[in-house]
Amino acid sequence: MAEPEDSSRRPGRMLRRKAHTRTALVEATQRLLVERHREGMTIKEITEAADVGFGTFYGHFAGKEEVLEAALSLTLEQHSAWLESVVEKLDDPAEMLAVGVRLTGRxxxxxPQVVRILLRLGLSRLLSSEGLAPRARHVLNAGRVTGRLRVGDVDVALVGAGGALLGLMQLLEAEPRVDADAAADQLAANLLCMFGLPHDEARALATGPLPTAYGAVPAPRP
Structure with a gap:
């Protein structure tokens, strides 16, 4: 006869199940965001995509806007973590900035569906404590401390670079014929010049080979 389950383990198991269900709902919402417009999504579609009961949804989120926010944040965090993994072996803040801008532009x-999600987040996340902002702030501050970049106020530099990058993504979204690689490289060079690098050096950093991990572009799970 099997021994009775230790009741002390049940709370931990329940918490794991709850976390698993919440993750499933967020990832399902993320997939639907990639596939369709935000306005056309229903809670029923989210729960069906997550393979959970409709009533289960409200044990984790107050409504659709809350799970949408979680899915948007997840997308931003995934892209940020991917960029960090690509540049982790670089030690030059200027090169790290250039690579980040060039890859995000590409x-x-x-x-393109993921970029639409990033565009929905917009300027409101540029000074956030999550996602791209703290990582970008770290790069800019390293450039300021070492003297490699002429940054001044880091937050002002962050919104300047971030706003320019969002503008580029909006341009590429609106103009499919624009060469995204060339445009991203040009923006990277312009930003490096803005932060004090000579034009020739900025151009070299913005047009050199990209890290080999570039091809591993993150995507929501199927």
């Missing part, structure tokens, strides 16, 4: 042609 993302529009590789994963």
């Amino acid at each position: 993302l529009q042609r590789n994963r």
